[in-house]
Amino acid sequence: MVSTWHDPCLCCPQYQKEALLQFKSLIPGCNSSKVDYRFIDFQTWNASTDCCNWDGVTCDANATSKPVIDLYLYDFVPHVTWGSSTITSNVLTPLFHIKTLLHLDISYNTIQGEIPGPGFANLTQLVTLILDTNEFRGPIPTELFSLRNLEILYMRGNLLEGKLPRTIGNLTNLTELQMDINLVGGELPEEIGKLTKLERLILSSNNFSGVIPSSVGSLERLRCLSLENNLLSMEIPVEIGNLSNLFAVTLNNNSLTGRIPSSIQKMENLYQLDLSDNFLTGEIPTGLFHLQKLTEVSLWRNKLWLKELVTVPNITLDVLDLGENEVSGNFPEWILNMKVGSLDLSDNKLSGTLPPALFQTKTLADLFLARNNFSGRLPDNIGEASAMRTLCLSGNNFSGPLPKSFLNMSELYMIDLSKNLFSGHLAIIFGISNSRLQYIALGQNEFSGVLPESLRNLEQGLMILDISDNNITGEIPEFLFQMPSLIALNLRKNSLQGQIPKNLTTLYSLQILDLSSNYLSGQVPDALGQVRGMVNNSEYYNSFPFQLFDGIHENTKYSALEVFWKNLKQELPRTNMILYVLLDLSNNQLSGEIPDSFGGMLSVKLLNMSYNKLSGRIPPSLGNLVSLESLDLSHNNLSGKVPSTFGELLQLNNLDLSNNRLKGPIPKGPQMDRLNDPGSYANNSGLCGLQILVPCEEASPPKKVPQETTIEESESWQFSWQMAAIGFSSSFFGTVAVMFVSDYFHVSNPRPRVYVTQFIQRD
Template sequence: MNFMSFKIPDGIGSLVNLSTLSMSRNNFSGGIPSSIQNLTNLENNSGLSGEIPTWLFRLQKLRKLRLGGNKLQWNNNGSIFPQSKLTHLSLSSCGLEGKIPDWLKNQTDLSFLDLSLNRLEGSFPKWLADLKMGNIILSDNRLSGSLPPSLFQSLRLFVLALSRNNFSGHIPNTVGETSLMILKLSENNFSGSVPKSIANIYRLLWLDLSKNKLSGEFPRFSQDSLLALLDISSNEFSGDVAASFGLNTVSLTMSRNNFSGEFTKLSFLKHLDLHDNKIAGMFPSFISRLSQSLEVLSLRNNSLKGSITEDISTLTSLKVLDLFENSLDGTLPSNLGNLTGMVESPTSSSSIVSSFISEITDLSETESQDLEVIWKRVKQVISNRNFYLYTVLDLSKNKLRGEIPTSLGNLKSLKLLNLSHNDIYGSIPQSFGGLEKLEILDVSYNNLSGKIPQTLSWMFWI
């Protein structure tokens, strides 16, 4: 990475033996010099700015063309007659308008296509589905209509990312016939049930169907499934949450649905978000089914009952525990202070998604698995990449009673501690002076008495 900002010299065209030209992540001024068309051996061209000239596609040996960037503009979408046979094409954020360019029909060697972050309209063309590409990334456009069933009848399709468009209709029943590893259809208008055949995609690793209008029961995956990341939040799914997931599952985001019942044992899970559902039952029965490697547990706004038992201390990796607005009662167990994930300050900024995705693909859009919390009494979303900055314990709006255990003062990495809207009495422990990372402490709407510890008098609301 550099930050060079001069104009690309015309003399670059004299480098006639050049086969690879990469100028990405700079701030070059001016347009693409016409002398580049003299580089007849050019195979890889990336990182330029200005208007995209049509002569680029007359470079017969050009195989990989990456021109993504906010400074690029595409002003001649319809008069392209490429003489090159591209294998990779990325025109992300190039101001493309209208329909998906039909000159792509003849690019039969194309395996990677990224036209994301443009203003493309119209439907997903059948001819594009029939090209049998490995990677198709069309997220953040204005595409609409239903998906052609033939799109999923390819064993070559590796990544399909269509998030944040206006696609609608049902997910085709042929979805199970593909060999996808990454399927991202979030923030569209898909409706109906998810075909059960989706669980037959033997190498599916990441599935994101969030923010659609999907309903019914979610398909069950076998124990030997490779599925690692699942986000089906903000839909209309219902039924028992105990749908089966494979032993490789590390992140489940299933919030804002109509799931009920209890959930099955999940041995290797690190992230479980079930907030805003209809999960019922006694809280203790959940603990034995959760992985000791669990880092995020959000069951906010459900119907859990019973007391928080001593078993909670087995979740030693927890960094976020959000039980806001349930019907939990009983006293706070003293060994809450033994949650070592909230004691030791994190030392790494790695996230589940970013570390996982870097191992399998160069896909740029790695958003997903974000977490919603109540921060300063307002709902805020914590990005997955910033989880390491937040350690949260929220037990507010329940029916908890008794005194605050002094052991909570051991949780030295806590950023937020919310015990408000309960029936807690006694005084605030002096040990809270050791909560050196604390930014928010909310103990309002309880029956506390006594004085505020001097070390905390500046930091919280009562």
């Protein structure tokens, strides 16, 4: 009988197979039966098969030895190990023995530590090196800049720091350099101009400072230049105009000064230009608008001005953002002859009336003219802008009733007419058939009448409704409190009467409710304390519809939440908006007791029920409000003791119980001991405690059984009478979101402490 023997290694070199197997052995969880291999199936990596057939491995089929030339190890860390093990850069050591590598991709892993420069120095044949989205830290190793065959080098999304060395000029074959979202700083070296084959240079979101080197003008093949979100200063080099192949230039969010160089008009292939959020001055080069391929221009937040164009450009712009500049005069007529998708002229010095021709275009989808000096009535033909999705005219002097043609604007997702002099009834806006409206801000106008029945048209999609500071009368309709998507409702400072609706079974999402400064009466509904958005907004957070503003242009600048806390302004990412839950029922005529159910609103941070006719005890369940930071129950008829459970409110920073009929000891606790402003407890029936330096009477001890009492030492702490304000800042062209603001405990007469809530625009 003749036996046969087969070599288990069919093709790839044995030492390379062993190196790969050693690499696999260093990856935690790779041998687990519960491994979730999202992109690389390491089960194919075993000693009995040819490594050229392994997942993520490519060999050179034309070479006799079939060496490994390509390792695609994107997201190779098994997800079963996430959060349980640390992957350090030592895991890469075996790979440095495979000197035949041409392409190596180890992106989207959790590799920590410094980039092992000496190891990479062995891979002299590397053409492509992709290290994106890991946790590499420390300086960029100089050995990388000795790999003269490199054509593509990606290092984005790490924690790299230090400087970009002058030896970057050694990589003369480089076509793509991408190292955005790191901590690399210092000046950009002039040697970058030696990379004459470079087509993509992406260094955004770092700490680069100083000037943009004039040597960039030598990069004649460059197609994409991205240096935004750095600390670059001085003028944009004139030499940038030599880059005729550039199609995208993004230098936004730096500290660039001077004028926009006129040489930029020579970039005949340019389609995107973003110079926003700098300190640029002077006239915008008019030739810029004659570049036929240009589709996006963002010059927002500079000090630029614009003169009337003699010849009207025949171009189509998806985005024209000139907001927060020095553009003055009437609405620029020449813009009417361009096809513009999204137009932002907000925060300028424009005046006069809006030309009817503005709304005759069929391409205009987003229009932002906020905070100018426009006046007069809106054109009757505004409804002809049938593609309009976003309309922001806040902070002007528009007046009169809304045109009936509004009823034709069925594509509107967002409308902000706040802070004007509009008057008349609201039925026109709410009467849009097949309405897609999600965000409506009409505050600080002169609208009158009752809340119309046509509001029902928005029952399924409306998320934000602000009609504050108007002359709305009548009762709050029941259906308004049954909208499942409603997140924020602001009816503050109107003349609403009647009771707060009690049927709240479908009010799932509400987390901001301001009904203050009206004439509401009756009892506070028990069901209000059971609204899911206020009871447990963390449960709702996972499904929170941040993406529901899909109809608004993706570059809209509604992106942040402004929080005014003790006179300090903080800006929070819009994704934190859900963390700010508030209820303001102050300055009404509400009576009865505070519902015990309010103790279930575990997500509420700010609660104001001051200046009402509430009576009875303060429910001890309010001590369960673990998120509560501000509580105002002042100017009511509350009686009894302050619940001892208040001592458990560890987040409470602001408290006002004044002008009631409370008596007994003020509770002790880590936060309560600090709330020692006597004004917060003034004008009650007999409160006592360390906070106000009024000793409490000791209970009479039994005869002949003396009993000692101890007084805990309290910390003195003083807080401002002017307390808090929360705001959703709004502007345009950034990330899509909603902005909402509340000013808390504002001192005024005759009713000194009032929560106010309103929509504001970015400063």
